[in-house]
Amino acid sequence: MDAANFTPLFTAYLEEKPKVHPAYQTVKQKSEKELRKRLGLDDKTSSKISEAAFPYFASVMLPDCAFPELEVCSKWMIWIFLFDDEFDNGCFRSDADAAEARLNKLRATMEDNACQHQADDMISIHLEIWIAIKQKDSAKGRTSTQNRYRDAMNGYCDGVLHHVRSSSRQEVPAPEEYLEARKLSSGCEPLYALVEYAYGLELSDAQIYEPPIMSLRAASTKIALLHNDMISWQKEKKENVPHNYINTLIKHRSLSETDAFTIMLDMVATEHSQLSDSLEELATKKPVNHNEMYIQGILRVPLANLHWRDAKLLRWLDQADKQDGPVFNVFSTVIRRGARSSPDVYECTLNLNGKNYLEASYIVEPMKAWLSMTKYRKFTIGNQTHSCGDCIFVKPQDDSYRDWKAQVHEVRATDEHHVFLRCSWLENPEELPEEVLSTPSYHGKFELVPSNKMDIIDALAVIGPLKIAYWEEANEDAEISAHGEYYWRQTYNHDTKVLSSLNPICGCRQPQNPDRLIVKCSNQTCGTWLHASCLAQSAVQLRKGVEAEVNGKQQAQEPVERDHTLSVDDAAAEDSITMAEIVASEAEALKVVITDKKTGDQTMEAVHCLVCKQIVL
Numbered sequence: 001m002d003a004a005n006f007t008p009l010f011t012a013y014l015e016e017k018p019k020v021h022p023a024y025q026t027v028k029q030k031s032e033k034e035l036r037k038r039l040g041l042d043d044k045t046s047s048k049i050s051e052a053a054f055p056y057f058a059s060v061m062l063p064d065c066a067f068p069e070l071e072v073c074s075k076w077m078i079w080i081f082l083f084d085d086e087f088d089n090g091c092f093r094s095d096a097d098a099a100e101a102r103l104n105k106l107r108a109t110m111e112d113n114a115c116q117h118q119a120d121d122m123i124s125i126h127l128e129i130w131i132a133i134k135q136k137d138s139a140k141g142r143t144s145t146q147n148r149y150r151d152a153m154n155g156y157c158d159g160v161l162h163h164v165r166s167s168s169r170q171e172v173p174a175p176e177e178y179l180e181a182r183k184l185s186s187g188c189e190p191l192y193a194l195v196e197y198a199y200g201l202e203l204s205d206a207q208i209y210e211p212p213i214m215s216l217r218a219a220s221t222k223i224a225l226l227h228n229d230m231i232s233w234q235k236e237k238k239e240n241v242p243h244n245y246i247n248t249l250i251k252h253r254s255l256s257e258t259d260a261f262t263i264m265l266d267m268v269a270t271e272h273s274q275l276s277d278s279l280e281e282l283a284t285k286k287p288v289n290h291n292e293m294y295i296q297g298i299l300r301v302p303l304a305n306l307h308w309r310d311a312k313l314l315r316w317l318d319q320a321d322k323q324d325g326p327v328f329n330v331f332s333t334v335i336r337r338g339a340r341s342s343p344d345v346y347e348c349t350l351n352l353n354g355k356n357y358l359e360a361s362y363i364v365e366p367m368k369a370w371l372s373m374t375k376y377r378k379f380t381i382g383n384q385t386h387s388c389g390d391c392i393f394v395k396p397q398d399d400s401y402r403d404w405k406a407q408v409h410e411v412r413a414t415d416e417h418h419v420f421l422r423c424s425w426l427e428n429p430e431e432l433p434e435e436v437l438s439t440p441s442y443h444g445k446f447e448l449v450p451s452n453k454m455d456i457i458d459a460l461a462v463i464g465p466l467k468i469a470y471w472e473e474a475n476e477d478a479e480i481s482a483h484g485e486y487y488w489r490q491t492y493n494h495d496t497k498v499l500s501s502l503n504p505i506c507g508c509r510q511p512q513n514p515d516r517l518i519v520k521c522s523n524q525t526c527g528t529w530l531h532a533s534c535l536a537q538s539a540v541q542l543r544k545g546v547e548a549e550v551n552g553k554q555q556a557q558e559p560v561e562r563d564h565t566l567s568v569d570d571a572a573a574e575d576s577i578t579m580a581e582i583v584a585s586e587a588e589a590l591k592v593v594i595t596d597k598k599t600g601d602q603t604m605e606a607v608h609c610l611v612c613k614q615i616v617l
Helices: 024-039 043-052 054-061 067-088 096-108 121-139 144-168 175-185 188-199 211-238 245-253 257-284 292-308 311-321 367-372 532-550
Strands: 329-332 346-352 355-365 374-376 378-381 384-387 391-394 404-415 418-427 447-458 462-466 468-470 486-488 518-520 529-531 572-574 578-583 591-596 602-606
Touching (some): 024 054, 024 121, 054 292, 121 144, 175 245, 211 374, 245 257, 257 292, 346 404, 355 447, 384 462, 391 418, 518 532, 529 532, 532 572, 532 591
Parallel strands (some): 447 486
Antiparallel strands (some): 329 355, 374 404, 572 578, 591 602
């Protein structure tokens, strides 16, 4: 699977694995050790910091900078996470006044008369970062980088305070209001100033605020914050953290989680298009001393954000790939009416061809690894793009002579080599449990049975797209799919072991087999649909009764059961003496041709309805 075909949400700069600073491991160990010691972090927090690998973000964003600058930026990455957590889950979460005082302390570190905060190591660490930025800027006889960093950090403080005030009032801001504050609180704007600092770039305000450059920064910021909100939603929902874009869409637009995700993915796609447009504008217009390193630094922010979360996950996936069995497991849970479900249980209504067909309740294991991957709406294999909701052919993992069929409900991935699909199976009828199958079978050759049995499969198992249509058999005007096209009309609930019922027809009260001929009784007061094979069987049974009377056997005859009669095709039946074949013609009335197998004599007789006993015309 080529990276270029992975998903339309990736533009060229996101298609390849990122370049990582060669000193990543060294700076990771050094910066984590320093902050762990200075801040007195407990084992749980230290482990969280180590697993998060924040210096990896810095190493992707700044793959070519000098080691001292990488160390400062890596330290900033860890520091901003810990500092920001005070307002997400700490003591300042719902106390706007205390939060403002805390943020003012941070602002004070960037004032001209800033002093050391002996009693507050968190603030002191930022002061040291600020001094490093200021000293490098001053050494070049300028203040531009420090000014832009200070403006960005003041904006960060404004955004955080906005979230805290909303939380303290137990308010969920409107989506538009939330996005404006989130652009500030996401911490992306300071990153662009850190790019200037790390590479010692000399950029004028005219360059920084040129429209296509501003557009690049805005799109990169929005992609990163939307990605973060999608990734962190489940965790924040459990922790009742209100400032998440998904939450604003649910509260203010009455959307489901699925619809909210769809909107966000559309927004991400729009921002990717904006990035491409801005890059094209920069490439085609007359150059005005644009700094390529700054542009690449802007683009590496969403790139780093995409990949730094996946560093640990990729290692786990690679190890899981080498083991027997599936990487992820999906377990069904029975939905009990009125019962409160566990936060780890996901419930959804399955829909195919615009028709809701079954409820599904499931748990994914390991859930943390599954949710850590980025969620997408589409994936591409070869030159074929598939979307959520599409049906697919899947390579069977056994000796099955038929390809498996499934419907895609969720796409998650870490990179183009690790793409996974949560699917529900479209069962081949012969693969259903024996206890729910009828004899003889009424399923057609191209009939499938959607189920709520879920699995997570590797996207590389996909063979190609599957076209399937719904056949509303209760509607006599509804057309069934053309021969060779797949269709469905009933479902199988794996949780309750129930195969949904179909409309019975004929005197046998069995459903229609779409591959077999049926005829409708012409008696308007009856109008029953009849299996042609049942009509043929009836003719054979009737002839057997006549033969018995001719031979003088007046005793009652035992009825011939369906499975005792050899069916030649869908409109014929026979026993050892007689063969009957239904002949249907638009120009003539329905007839049955009776053949005496001993003499070869044939007679043509009228066909009687098996229900009303009237002649079928």
